[in-house]
Amino acid sequence: MLINNDDVKKIAHLARLALTEQESKDFAGSLSRILGLIEQMNAVDTAGVEPMAHPSEAALRLREDVVKEENQRDQFQAVAPATEAGLYLVPRVLE
Amino acid sequence: MSHYHKTITELGADLQAGKVSSVELTQAYLDRLEKFKDLNAFITVDSVFALDQAKTADAQIKKGKNSALTGCPIAHKDIFCTDGLLTTCGSHMLANFVAPYDATVIKKFKDAGSVTLGKTNMDEFAMGSSNETSYYGVVKNPWDQDKVPGGSSGGSAVAVAARLAPAATGTDTGGSIRQPAALTGITGIKPSYGRVSRYGMIAFASSLDQGGIMTQTAEDAALLLGEMAGFDERDSTSVDQAVPDYVATLNDSLKGLKIGLPEEYFGEGLDDEVASVIEVALAEYKKLGAETVPISLPNSNLAVPCYYVLAPAEASSNLSRFDGVRYGHRAKEYTNLDDMYEKTRAEGFGAEVKRRIMIGAYALSAGYYDAYYLKAQQLRRLIANDFTEAFKKCDVIMGPVTPTTAFRMGDKTDDPVAMYLNDIYTIPVNLAGLPGMSIPAGFDKAGMPVGLHCIGQYFDEARILNVAHQYQQVTDWHQKIPPGFE
Numbered sequence: 001m002l003i004n005n006d007d008v009k010k011i012a013h014l015a016r017l018a019l020t021e022q023e024s025k026d027f028a029g030s031l032s033r034i035l036g037l038i039e040q041m042n043a044v045d046t047a048g049v050e051p052m053a054h055p056s057e058a059a060l061r062l063r064e065d066v067v068k069e070e071n072q073r074d075q076f077q078a079v080a081p082a083t084e085a086g087l088y089l090v091p092r093v094l095e
Numbered sequence: 096m097s098h099y100h101k102t103i104t105e106l107g108a109d110l111q112a113g114k115v116s117s118v119e120l121t122q123a124y125l126d127r128l129e130k131f132k133d134l135n136a137f138i139t140v141d142s143v144f145a146l147d148q149a150k151t152a153d154a155q156i157k158k159g160k161n162s163a164l165t166g167c168p169i170a171h172k173d174i175f176c177t178d179g180l181l182t183t184c185g186s187h188m189l190a191n192f193v194a195p196y197d198a199t200v201i202k203k204f205k206d207a208g209s210v211t212l213g214k215t216n217m218d219e220f221a222m223g224s225s226n227e228t229s230y231y232g233v234v235k236n237p238w239d240q241d242k243v244p245g246g247s248s249g250g251s252a253v254a255v256a257a258r259l260a261p262a263a264t265g266t267d268t269g270g271s272i273r274q275p276a277a278l279t280g281i282t283g284i285k286p287s288y289g290r291v292s293r294y295g296m297i298a299f300a301s302s303l304d305q306g307g308i309m310t311q312t313a314e315d316a317a318l319l320l321g322e323m324a325g326f327d328e329r330d331s332t333s334v335d336q337a338v339p340d341y342v343a344t345l346n347d348s349l350k351g352l353k354i355g356l357p358e359e360y361f362g363e364g365l366d367d368e369v370a371s372v373i374e375v376a377l378a379e380y381k382k383l384g385a386e387t388v389p390i391s392l393p394n395s396n397l398a399v400p401c402y403y404v405l406a407p408a409e410a411s412s413n414l415s416r417f418d419g420v421r422y423g424h425r426a427k428e429y430t431n432l433d434d435m436y437e438k439t440r441a442e443g444f445g446a447e448v449k450r451r452i453m454i455g456a457y458a459l460s461a462g463y464y465d466a467y468y469l470k471a472q473q474l475r476r477l478i479a480n481d482f483t484e485a486f487k488k489c490d491v492i493m494g495p496v497t498p499t500t501a502f503r504m505g506d507k508t509d510d511p512v513a514m515y516l517n518d519i520y521t522i523p524v525n526l527a528g529l530p531g532m533s534i535p536a537g538f539d540k541a542g543m544p545v546g547l548h549c550i551g552q553y554f555d556e557a558r559i560l561n562v563a564h565q566y567q568q569v570t571d572w573h574q575k576i577p578p579g580f581e
Contacts, residue, residue: 003457007457008453011453011456011457011460012449012453013437014456014460015411015440015449015452015453015455015456016415016418016433016436016437016440017437017440017441017444017449017452017453018434018437018438018440018441019441019449023446026446027449027450027453030450030511031450031453031454031457033510033511033512034403034450034454034511034512034515035454035457036512037399037400037403037512037515038400038403038404038454038458038467038471039400040397040400041397041400041401041404041470041471041474042470043397044394044397044474044477046470046473046474046477049473049474049476049477050473050476051469051472051473051475051476052472052473052475052476052479053302053472054302054332054528055287055288055289055302055479055526055527055528055529055553056288056289056332056334056528058334060331060332061331063328072195075195076195076421078195079191079192079193079194079195079421079422079423080420080421080422081419081420081422081423081424081425082425088420088421090420090432090435091429091430091431091432091434091435092431093431093432
């Protein structure tokens, strides 16, 4: 599978990564090579094989829906780039 | 004073006998890692922080309130969140990140009274096999400083190999403990998936990531893994199973042990010198009473392609949290929210991390899911089934950890696929969720270390630790120290 410059831009946007023209070109090359590697999977017929998401077969554990943690908002927000009055600040999304 | 030749087991005994204080020991290691800081094994060292912990440990020992680890300095991979110390994960994205809490692994070691010597260098977000993707620069292999130490736990491996720390934590998603352990001549264990809590361990690929320990000896690995392992309600994939006393079974006899040798691990691509070292190691095991049986892992040759769908897919999801809103880097200039995300992530991530996020985003995108993600999950089942079949004929599986010894810096940085193939023998083990070790087994003609791979059955870390320890009773490869670091 060959990935071109436009494909890279589309994927980069899905992943929210700004790329320069040069980076897009470079990634087109390396991503194509990696997809070439990945496509070796097609050598094996996996029809009817149950997909394995996880090494432990047990179902995810559920916990009781009770409050266990204390409020640590100030501590958590201390590492945030921008906060005000207990809120995370982001650029305006609604006009 | 030559404390740095000693293992954790020996240092713990010295501390308890009052032969040395934790403050003296910690200072000696701090001096030593300052002396060899050109190796670049550490990202963060905070001597005040470390000495404070040492003082507390000394007080505990005086009061008789100590464990086997009280006062022992340990280095931690910079992927484990540490309250009050930087946790960068090798990335520019987290260059200023001080976690507001301790990872469970860190908390367990703290509770046992051990001293955090510092945070070790690593490939960015654990994505790499040479430590060359770290934002904080490459780590040098003490056996040949023009060569890589392996990755992603390269800093931890070098810290132990050069005796800058008696032991260090690591994590292993596709070989990140075993491969650097092999390339630097130390002992490293990746436990079974679910054995060690992932809480506070920055996620790369959540169905594969597992914390473990890198040490000089299997005996230390047994002691330290016993401390790290165990059920944690904060990790939903942590398995609720009792942790056996790993030290208690170290001296079990290997008489009648059946060692499976997968034909696929000894074929094309394996360096001749590595192959002969492994052959000699297997002969040693026969002297210890073990026998070898041929086995086959027919789908293992497709583990690397399978992994490079699953791990990037999980990574693309996990790393979406780095958006410049809650922690870490945020771009200085942007026009709107999307622009802020895109610029923050463009500036914060290095090339290899971007590459893997994009492979993952592509594999999960509409129209490609079945061909890539689903296919890889089906293949994962076949790879895991191969191990189940193989273990009907043997107790442990052995082979090389890596196809070659350490390579030169820069040799594989332009070719990601060549870099990925370095993990050809380690990746199948992660896909199946099994425990695996790298055991120092000798050197190639250039004097570079070779690791013997020992793979165990699910949740049977005790057996592989025992198998490694018995070998270390009759060989001294694990005691070799790189020239210039004696």
